[in-house]
Amino acid sequence: MTRKYKTVIVDDHPIVISGISGLLSDFQIVEVVEKLQSGVALLDYIETNEVDLVLMDIFLPVINGIDLCKTIKQKYPKIIIIGMSSQSERSLVMQFVQNGGNGYILKSASFDEFKNCIHKAIDGEIVFSDEVRAVISQPQSEDLDRIPSLSxxxxxxxxxxxxxxxxxxxxxxxxxxxxxxxxxxxxxxxxxxxxxxxxxxxxxxxxxxxx
Amino acid sequence: MTRKYKTVIVDDHPIVISGISGLLSDFQIVEVVEKLQSGVALLDYIETNEVDLVLMDIFLPVINGIDLCKTIKQKYPKIIIIGMSSQSERSLVMQFVQNGGNGYILKSASFDEFKNCIHKAIDGEIVFSDEVRAVISQPQSEDLDRIPSLSxxxxxxxxxxxxxxxxxxxxxxxxxxxxxxxxxxxxxxxxxxxxxxxxxxxxxxxxxxxx
DNA sequence: TTTTTATTACCTGATATCAGGTAAAAGCAA
DNA sequence: TTGCTTTTACCTGATATCAGGTAATAAAAA
Missing domain, CATH: 1.10.10.10 (Winged helix-like DNA-binding domain superfamily/Winged helix DNA-binding domain)
Known part of the structure; x- marks a missing residue:
């Protein structure tokens, strides 16, 4: 039997956590080992525990998901990190992926989309839910990925x-x-x-x- | 045996719907009869079905929860409507309650808070989750309560x-x-x-x- | 050290916004 | 039916913005 992917869910909304873990309970291949409500808690947890997959909200209090992703990937590049949010702002998604994120799913995605994305992410792909893909794959001046900063x-x-x-x-x-x-x-x-x-x-x- | 409250959940995020219905499955007194992803679908549904309780997201596509609440309450004042959102903007909560809403819960509320609020709302109270109550009970520059709405x-x-x-x-x-x-x-x-x-x-x- | 970026500043002309006024028709609510 | 709100529309004049230039000095990066 193949080893199960040790998965952590990070979201400040208990209901969302419950929804996702319900969804993941169908999966044979993943196992939810921890549910957390903040980025700091996640950083603590991965220090002392083995983690293979992280599903995290992008809008978290204190540390946002984008910075959190960067921090984790620097120390633990093997952990697969999938971001979630309610909006699909192009630049947000781009920043997340540039910081090492393995995928981005909108919370409005269907269950099938969710499952699909998680499967593919485990297989090493960088995944996006349909709506996100629609936004980022628009023509949109191929170079403007990185948003310029103001002086x-x-x-x-x-x-x-x-x-x-x-x-x-x-x-x-x-x-x-x-x-x-x-x-x-x-x-x-x-x-x-x-x-x-x-x-x-x-x-x-x-x-x-x-x- | 007392009749169960026929409950509809409205949220454009399937995960949130799943989370809430998971939560409600513990309740003896409520029964989730429908899960919808838009306000329009809800308006359709209540035309032809009996509904006692609605749990709805405030930020819905097309029609927002505040207008939706108003519309429903005009026609069906007996339906208990509880609003949910990720943020507790004072003015939003106020508008919602002024439009007949029976309560307002933050999605970051704990399961216990959720259950508590739903119970009390059924008993006829106007309920708020802890964080919401903290925000709305602040003194607040008495004049700036009502933000004018756009046509x-x-x-x-x-x-x-x-x-x-x-x-x-x-x-x-x-x-x-x-x-x-x-x-x-x-x-x-x-x-x-x-x-x-x-x-x-x-x-x-x-x-x-x-x- | 050379090059690039940031900050400062000026000129012009076309277009857009803002603020003041008025007012009729349609729709909704009391 | 009588008001109130919304949506539509016109007029004018003062300011403000936007887009196109150019360019010197200072600071930071290569």
Missing amino acids: RREKDITLLLSKGKSTQEIADELFLSFLTVQTHRRNILQKYKVKNVAELITFLLKNNLLN | RREKDITLLLSKGKSTQEIADELFLSFLTVQTHRRNILQKYKVKNVAELITFLLKNNLLN
């Missing part, structure tokens, strides 16, 4: 923009020339390839890049 | 604004006059007392009022 000054200005400040008000507040702020604004919009501040802020907030 | 059209326009569309583009997309869209924009900004679209979007996204 210090650009962050200052973006924050004030999100508060509804005008170019002139920002210039006054930061003791800069109106024209300088204008240049920064243009650079920021260009950086994220957005048309105006409205789209910029939507992008930044949805990707947790603002504050 | 259907205003929502359409706001969504397009968040995608960086210009007034003209929105007019074209919705088959409206440029001037009409301009009027809507002004009304929306006024409603939330913000200076421009940037501030509007920050406000809406931080309060989960946009999709």
Whole structure:
């Protein structure tokens, strides 16, 4: 008999944990050895226990799933990590995979999709649920995988923009020339390839890049 | 023997549904008669079936839980409706209860909390999970309770604004006059007392009022 | 040390937004 | 039926944004 994959579920919602473990109880090949509600608890657990597979929520309190994934993979590259969330923001998924994640499943995925993904991930594939795949496989400027970061000054200005400040008000507040702020604004919009501040802020907030 | 409460679970995440029905299977007093993934499906279902208790996610596609609750309560005030979500935004909870909701539970609540709340709700109480109660019972700047809501059209326009569309583009997309869209924009900004679209979007996204 | 990035700043012209006003028709609720 | 809200639409003028340039200085990375 083949060894079972020792699996840990990490989610801050007990109900979700219960749902997933119910789903996994059908599996012959995996065995849920622990259910945790935080990233810190997971880091503790893998220090002293053998783990083969982790199913984790991306939006966790304190440490988010993306950073958590990176930390774990650095020390234990063999652990298979599958991320889950309610939204399929392209950049989130990309970051997760770049940090070593083995797959990304939307919580709105069907049971079949879930099972399928977990099976394939165990076989070494990088897996995505249907909706996620639809989002990330869109044409979408093949190079924009890695989201550019804002410089210090650009962050200052973006924050004030999100508060509804005008170019002139920002210039006054930061003791800069109106024209300088204008240049920064243009650079920021260009950086994220957005048309105006409205789209910029939507992008930044949805990707947790603002504050 | 007392009659069992016919219960419907509404959530767009199959896993959550499974988790909750697992939880409810321990209950002698309730019986899960249907599991649905959308508000529309629920409206259909209650037209032709008897329902005593509804457990619904607040963030549902198409119709949100708050509007859904209102609609149902108008026609079937006897149905007990408990809302669930991942966040406990004060204004959301308030709106839900004002629309007739019988309780609000965070998905991060423990199983015991869940059971407790459902029991009490059946007994006629308006119930909240611990974390929710902590949030809503805070003093809170007495005036900012009620956040104005957007009309259907205003929502359409706001969504397009968040995608960086210009007034003209929105007019074209919705088959409206440029001037009409301009009027809507002004009304929306006024409603939330913000200076421009940037501030509007920050406000809406931080309060989960946009999709 | 050379190169690149960040920050600062100026110029112009086209287009868009914002703020003020008004107002009619349709739909819903009291 | 009488109001209230929503949706539609028009007008004007002041500001603001966006997109296209260029360019010097400072700081950080190669």
